Amino acid sequence: MTIQDLIETLAQQSGLYRELLELAIAKTPVLVKGDVDALSALLMKERKLARRAEELEVRRQMLVNIHFSKLQLRLRSGKLSDLIRTVNSPEEKQRLSELQQELTQLLEDVRQRNEHNLALTKQSLEFIDFSLELTADAPYDDYTYVHPQLHPAGAVKAGMFDRKG
Numbered sequence: 001m002t003i004q005d006l007i008e009t010l011a012q013q014s015g016l017y018r019e020l021l022e023l024a025i026a027k028t029p030v031l032v033k034g035d036v037d038a039l040s041a042l043l044m045k046e047r048k049l050a051r052r053a054e055e056l057e058v059r060r061q062m063l064v065n066i067h068f069s070k071l072q073l074r075l076r077s078g079k080l081s082d083l084i085r086t087v088n089s090p091e092e093k094q095r096l097s098e099l100q101q102e103l104t105q106l107l108e109d110v111r112q113r114n115e116h117n118l119a120l121t122k123q124s125l126e127f128i129d130f131s132l133e134l135t136a137d138a139p140y141d142d143y144t145y146v147h148p149q150l151h152p153a154g155a156v157k158a159g160m161f162d163r164k165g
Contacts, residue, residue: 003092006063006083010099013056017106020049024113031120 023046030038064083068075071086080100087093 003067003087003089003096006060006067007092007095007099009056009060009063010080010096010103013053013060014099014102014106016049016053016056017103017110020046020053021106021110021113023049024110024117027117028113028120031117031124034124 023042027039027042027046030042065075067083067086073086075082080096080103084093084096084100087096
């Protein structure tokens with residue numbers, strides 16, 4: 001295991017997170033439109049990328065553990081900054097620092113975009129719930145006059161849909 005293997009793995013993670021960010025950006029107009037088929041396709045792609053991200057993360061952790069074992073150091077937190085401190089080559093140290101900054105920014109961008117998409121999804125669900133409430137009027141809401149003798153006491157008219165409230 002060399003630091004180059006770790007740099008390669010981090011570069012792969014960076015590319016993968018860039019793809020996840022592109023998917024999250026593409027998901028926003030799909031959510032706004034309510035295109036379920038397109039959303040389903042995007043989610044399938046996202047799941048595949050997430051599995052690949054898990055594999056790369058396991059590989060990264062393994063490479064970091066091997067590096068620390070070779071140096072006979074105890075891995076404290078598993079943070080990239082701890083690893084960077086143990087690297088002697090200025091070029092490798094510089095590349096690792098660049099990748100660390102790039103990954104940090106990408107992950108933050110993905111997190112923000114996913115929060116935005118989550119808010120859109122919640123808003124859509126609230127609208128659907130509101131629409132259902134309007135469609136399935138409460139059975140006791142009667143907005144037209146009915147003579148009390150024609151409408152027995154306690155009897156209520158059923159709404160458009162039966163539902164439990």
